[in-house]
Amino acid sequence: LAVSGRRLRVAILGAGTVGREVVRAFLETPARLQPADGSPLELAGVAVRDIARATAAGIPARLLTDAPAHLVGAQDVDIVVELMGGEEPARTLVAAALDAGRPVVTANKRLLARHGPSLEAIARRAESPLRFEATVAGGVPILAPLASDLGANAVTRVRGIVNGTTNFILSAMAHAGRSYGEALAAAQAAGYAEADPAADVEGQDAIEKLVILARLAFGAWLPPEAIPNQTTDDDGAAGPPGIIGVTAADIVAARAAGRTIKLLATAAPAGGVPGSIAARVVATAVPVDSPLGRTSGVLNRIEIDARPVGQVAFEGPGAGGAATSSAVIGDLIAIARGLGSTWAGLPEAGRGRVVAAEHEAYLVGPSGARYPVVD
Amino acid sequence: LAVSGRRLRVAILGAGTVGREVVRAFLETPARLQPADGSPLELAGVAVRDIARATAAGIPARLLTDAPAHLVGAQDVDIVVELMGGEEPARTLVAAALDAGRPVVTANKRLLARHGPSLEAIARRAESPLRFEATVAGGVPILAPLASDLGANAVTRVRGIVNGTTNFILSAMAHAGRSYGEALAAAQAAGYAEADPAADVEGQDAIEKLVILARLAFGAWLPPEAIPNQTTDDDGAAGPPGIIGVTAADIVAARAAGRTIKLLATAAPAGGVPGSIAARVVATAVPVDSPLGRTSGVLNRIEIDARPVGQVAFEGPGAGGAATSSAVIGDLIAIARGLGSTWAGLPEAGRGRVVAAEHEAYLVGPSGARYPVVD
Numbered sequence: 001l002a003v004s005g006r007r008l009r010v011a012i013l014g015a016g017t018v019g020r021e022v023v024r025a026f027l028e029t030p031a032r033l034q035p036a037d038g039s040p041l042e043l044a045g046v047a048v049r050d051i052a053r054a055t056a057a058g059i060p061a062r063l064l065t066d067a068p069a070h071l072v073g074a075q076d077v078d079i080v081v082e083l084m085g086g087e088e089p090a091r092t093l094v095a096a097a098l099d100a101g102r103p104v105v106t107a108n109k110r111l112l113a114r115h116g117p118s119l120e121a122i123a124r125r126a127e128s129p130l131r132f133e134a135t136v137a138g139g140v141p142i143l144a145p146l147a148s149d150l151g152a153n154a155v156t157r158v159r160g161i162v163n164g165t166t167n168f169i170l171s172a173m174a175h176a177g178r179s180y181g182e183a184l185a186a187a188q189a190a191g192y193a194e195a196d197p198a199a200d201v202e203g204q205d206a207i208e209k210l211v212i213l214a215r216l217a218f219g220a221w222l223p224p225e226a227i228p229n230q231t232t233d234d235d236g237a238a239g240p241p242g243i244i245g246v247t248a249a250d251i252v253a254a255r256a257a258g259r260t261i262k263l264l265a266t267a268a269p270a271g272g273v274p275g276s277i278a279a280r281v282v283a284t285a286v287p288v289d290s291p292l293g294r295t296s297g298v299l300n301r302i303e304i305d306a307r308p309v310g311q312v313a314f315e316g317p318g319a320g321g322a323a324t325s326s327a328v329i330g331d332l333i334a335i336a337r338g339l340g341s342t343w344a345g346l347p348e349a350g351r352g353r354v355v356a357a358e359h360e361a362y363l364v365g366p367s368g369a370r371y372p373v374v375d
Numbered sequence: 376l377a378v379s380g381r382r383l384r385v386a387i388l389g390a391g392t393v394g395r396e397v398v399r400a401f402l403e404t405p406a407r408l409q410p411a412d413g414s415p416l417e418l419a420g421v422a423v424r425d426i427a428r429a430t431a432a433g434i435p436a437r438l439l440t441d442a443p444a445h446l447v448g449a450q451d452v453d454i455v456v457e458l459m460g461g462e463e464p465a466r467t468l469v470a471a472a473l474d475a476g477r478p479v480v481t482a483n484k485r486l487l488a489r490h491g492p493s494l495e496a497i498a499r500r501a502e503s504p505l506r507f508e509a510t511v512a513g514g515v516p517i518l519a520p521l522a523s524d525l526g527a528n529a530v531t532r533v534r535g536i537v538n539g540t541t542n543f544i545l546s547a548m549a550h551a552g553r554s555y556g557e558a559l560a561a562a563q564a565a566g567y568a569e570a571d572p573a574a575d576v577e578g579q580d581a582i583e584k585l586v587i588l589a590r591l592a593f594g595a596w597l598p599p600e601a602i603p604n605q606t607t608d609d610d611g612a613a614g615p616p617g618i619i620g621v622t623a624a625d626i627v628a629a630r631a632a633g634r635t636i637k638l639l640a641t642a643a644p645a646g647g648v649p650g651s652i653a654a655r656v657v658a659t660a661v662p663v664d665s666p667l668g669r670t671s672g673v674l675n676r677i678e679i680d681a682r683p684v685g686q687v688a689f690e691g692p693g694a695g696g697a698a699t700s701s702a703v704i705g706d707l708i709a710i711a712r713g714l715g716s717t718w719a720g721l722p723e724a725g726r727g728r729v730v731a732a733e734h735e736a737y738l739v740g741p742s743g744a745r746y747p748v749v750d
Contacts, residue, residue, distance in 0.1 A: 021683060025527070032527040035720045133524065139684035141516075141524030148714075149508065149516030152400070152407045152704040291690070294669070308396060309514035309691070309701035315666070316687035326684035329527040337720050339523075345410045345712050 008336055009044035011071045013093060014083035015054050017321030018107055018134070019046065022081065022328050023059055033329065038337035041079070047071045072097050079335055081328060082106040091115050098128040105331040107134035107324055113208035116221045117351060124348060129341045131331035136209045137162060137300040139323035140316035141330070143342050146304060147216045151345050153306035155217040159266040162209040164298030164318040165193045165200035166243045166263040170283075171296040174251050174260050180244070192298055192319075203229035203242035203263065203281040210265040210281055216343060217267065217304070220275040220352025227354055228280045231362070231370045239369050243283050250365030257363060259285040260293045261371060266357070275352040285363040285371040383711055384419035386446045388468060389458035390429050392696030393482055393509070394421065397456065397703050398434055408704065413712035416454070422446045447472050454710055456703060457481040466490050473503040480706040482509035482699055488583035491596045492726060499723060504716045506706035511584045512537060512675040514698035515691035516705070518717050521679060522591045526720050528681035530592040534641040537584040539673030539693040540568045540575035541618045541638040545658075546671040549626050549635050555619070567673055567694075578604035578617035578638060578656040585640040585656055591718060592642065592679070595650040595727025602729050603655045606737070606745045614744050618658050625740030632738060634660040635668045636746060641732070650727040660738040660746040 010026070012019055026033060026043040034040040047068035048054040055061050065071050072080050072093050080097040082104060084090045090111050097104050099122055106112065112119070112132050123130040133143050137160075146155075161167050165187055172183035184201070187193035199205050207227045214222050229241040239245055243263050251261050264284035270276050286292045291313065295301040300318030305311050317323040331342075343349070362370040385401070387394055401408060401418040409415040422443035423429040430436050440446050447455050447468050455472040457479060459465045465486050472479050474497055481487065487494070487507050498505040508518050512535075521530075536542050540562055547558035559576070562568035574580050582602045589597050604616040614620055618638050626636050639659035645651050661667045666688065670676040675693030680686050692698040706717075718724070737745040 025683070029529075032529075035526070036722045037715060037719050140687050141520040144524050145516040145520050148709065149519050149705040150701065151410070152708055153701055154404075154407075291666070291669075294666075306701070308400070308697035310695070310698045312515050312689070312691035314687070314689060317685045320685070322683035323685045326525065326528055326681075330524040333527055333720060334523065339714065340412060344412050345708060347411045 006039055007042045008039045008078040009076050010041055010079045010081060010332060011044050011074065011077040012046045012081045012083060013068045013071070014085065015046050015048045015057065015059060016083065018324045018328065019083040020057060020059070021321040021325035022083070025325060025329055033332065035333045035337050038333065041332055041336050044074065044077045045071050068093055077102065079103045079105065079332065081332065082108055083328070084108070085110070087111060087114060094119065095122055098122045098130060099126050101126050101128050103129040103335045105131045105328055105335065107132070107328055109135040109205070109208040109212060113211040113224045116211065116215060120349060123341060129335050131334060131342045132212065133331050133342060134324045134327035135212050137302060137314065137316065138318045138320060139326035140300060140314050140318070142302050142314045143212065143216055144334070147343055147346055150304065150306060150309060153309050155304060155306045157266065157268040157305040158213045158217045158302065159264060160300065160302030161262055161292060161295050162265050162300055162302065162318060163200055163206040163263055164300060165197065167295065168192045168298050169201070170243060170246065170261055170263065173246070173248055175296070177248060179248050180246060201242050201244050206263060206265045206281045210267055210279060213302070214267045214277055214279060214352065215349055216346065218269060218277055218352065219347060219349050220277060221349050222277055222279055222352045222354050229282060231282050231372065233370060245367060245369045246283050247365065247367040250367050250369055253365050254285050254363055254371065255288060258288055259363060259373065260288040262286050262292055264292065264374070270355045275350055276355050277352050278357040279354050280357060283369070283371055285373045287375060381414055382417045383414045383453040384451050385416055385454045385456060385707060386419045386449065386452040387421045387456045387458060388443045388446070389460065390421050390423045390432065390434060391458065393699045393703065394458040395432055395434070396696040396700035397458070400700060400704055408708065410708045410712050413708065416707055416711050419449065419452045420446050443468055452477065454478045454480065454707065456707065457483055458703070459483070460485070462486060462489060469494065470497055473497045473505060474501055476501050476503050478504040478710045480506045480703055480710065482507070482703055484510040484580070484583040484587060488586040488599045491586065491590060495718070495724060498716060504710050506709060506717045507587065508706050508717060509699045509702035510587050512677060512689065512691065513693045513695060514701035515675060515689050515693070517677050517689045518587065518591055522718055522721055525679065525681060525684060528684050530679060530681045532641065532643040532680040533588045533592045533677065534639055535675065535677030536637055536667060536670050537640050537675055537677065537693060538575055538581040538638055539675060540572065542670065543567045543673050544576070545618060545621065545636055545638065548621070548623055550671070552623060554623050555621060576617050576619050581638060581640045581656045585642055585654060588677070589642045589652055589654060589727065590724055591721070593644060593652055593727065594722060594724050595652060596724050597652055597654055597727045597729050604657060606657050606747065608745060620742060620744045621658050622740065622742040625742050625744055628740050629660050629738055629746065630663060633663055634738060634748065635663040637661050637667055639667070639749070645730045650725055651730050652727050653732040654729050655732060658744070658746055660748045662750060
């Protein structure tokens with residue numbers, strides 16, 4: 001994709017909360033989509049499932065289609081933005097676009113986490129940029145800074161609160177003394193949790209984000225199904241996944257020990273074997289007064305430990321259409337400027353292996369649940 | 376500067392705490408200076424004032440020279456890294472390198488803040504990249520993310536704790552009940568404050584960093600001498616600059632009001648006039664329980680408010696040779712990858728104008744000092 005004065009035409013697949021905000025940026029602030037040292041961007045079309053609904057939401061009918069595959073393959077489309085979510089048809093459409101030499105921007109963490117190795121292979125073979133800043137921590141710039149600005153560091157640990165839904169629930173339990181069920185209902189009422197909250201509360205969403213962070217931090221694609229979302233007791237019996245076993249009494253007990261419970265995603269190289277990563281996403285007892293302990297509500301916080309930089313941390317809104325659209329638009333501009341893939345500058349990733357974390361202390365709650373204790 | 380397989384030879388000017396760490400990276404981890412999609416970097420030479428001292432510090436004699444101008448002009452040098460600090464001879468050397476088409480990486484905040492407009496003009500005219508991530512918040516990636524990942528946002532405010540020395544002093548006063556003089560002496564003993572601490576404690580260092588942040592956030596170079604480092608009372612009389620008027624009693628009084636005193640650098644567009652920025656660096660009463668209030672010791676924290684992203688924050692070590700070397704090396708790799716200047720992607724900056732902040736509430740300490748109250 002040569003950088004030139006020619007307009008690059010952008011196809012958007014999906015017009016949900018994020019897609020609508022990206023379309024709005026094209027319609028209302030087009031000057032912001034013209035990088036000073038790259039090609040200007042313009043909107044070619046928007047593929048949606050329900051054209052009438054998209055029109056009612058304010059997207060001009062002339063831009064709309066319900067045939068995403070046709071839009072991806074259209075002669076006059078230069079860049080594809082995939083905001084449909086889910087594995088299919090997103091995977092097929094993204095793979096086809098990359099294979100045809102078209103740059104892709106996606107906010108689809110599940111797609112990247114589950115098909116990262118094959119999509120990276122296609123993108124590299126076809127020399128098609130693939131960018132995915134929006135997949136982790138919404139609008140917070142974390143992936144490009146990790147890959148690019150911190151790219152010469154040796155990362156020794158990545159950890160963070162990367163799921164706003166569970167953090168909203170745990171914050172409501174800690175601050176308002178609510179039960180898990182009450183807090184989940186409040187999150188659903190506030191629009192922070194889905195009707196079927198399993199992917200969030202059982203930790204799968206955070207696992208997918210951790211896979212993507214680990215790709216950039218450690219150069220390895222971890223298999224998401226190998227990342228534990230539960231602790232095991234001394235007999236090897238697994239506790240409840242994610243945060244679904246956390247009780248109000250557990251949080252009170254943690255508080256008495258100066259701690260609070262957070263769903264913490266952690267990955268660190270292990271055993272000195274390249275590609276061997278100790279990774280997990282489990283309810284964890286963090287110091288109540290630490291920056292992680294004080295990360296409340298739907299805020300995200302990610303901490304990178306690396307040499308020579310030390311520890312740097314990134315905070316911000318981990319979700320929401322407007323915030324996430326910032327990352328999508330940032331990626332579009334990066335492509336228009338010829339910056340390549342999110343991993344540009346880093347070597348091709350191999351497949352990584354998830355190993356168990358080192359032995360450590362646990363806080364055992366009144367419910368019997370075990371929470372790793374970390375500082 | 377074409378990206379190719381050819382090695383790019385790097386001249387380093389200055390081998391102080393940061394320069395030594397950059398040299399160490401070249402000597403000890405050369406593989407980290409070879410971006411996957413750019414030219415590999417190698418060390419051409421290091422200009423120092425005292426060759427014997429640099430040799431004693433472990434830099435091989437074959438790399439050393441005490442003639443920086445010769446090194447900058449040497450036929451086989453491709454990139455210049457300026458780590459001398461101060462205005463001259465740094466300005467002359469950097470301008471000469473840029474003018475000759477050579478990319479420059481600098482950690483020199485004073486140079487950028489005081490000569491930004493002319494250096495940007497030279498860099499643009501000669502098409503020589505100029506990168507300066509290390510000038511603000513040490514190793515924390517803040518400038519490139521602001522210019523690049525957040526580049527399509529409309530920034531509505533930048534604020535932060537950007538001077539570790541003053542924050543160490545204020546933290547020691549707040550937590551250990553020390554007087555200003557005792558805390559300053561402790562900072563000097565710990566190596567966090569210079570023998571002549573004026574540039575830090577009077578706010579000039581933070582003002583220079585704010586000028587650089589404002590360049591990227593608002594597209595305007597502010598004159599540093601126009602940025603107030605003191606509040607004025609109702610009769611227009613100026614209080615003491617920076618933190619030198621802060622007393623232990625003031626901090627106790629602030630604490631009683633749920634606040635603590637921080638040297639806060641703030642810039643925000645004002646009055647709807649492009650380039651008119653309300654900017655200041657003054658001791659400020661922030662909520663003691665807020666992320667800014669809890670930013671202790673030599674940590675830096677910068678908060679960016681922008682549309683559509685909302686608020687994102689960046690934290691990390693604001694100084695130190697190892698941390699700062701991460702930003703310098705990141706910039707070198709960015710140049711080797713052909714990414715251009717730190718401001719690449721943004722329009723050329725104009726000259727900005729500093730205007731007074733909106734009226735707001737003050738906390739008046741027992742010393743009589745006035746601290747703006749912010750949330």
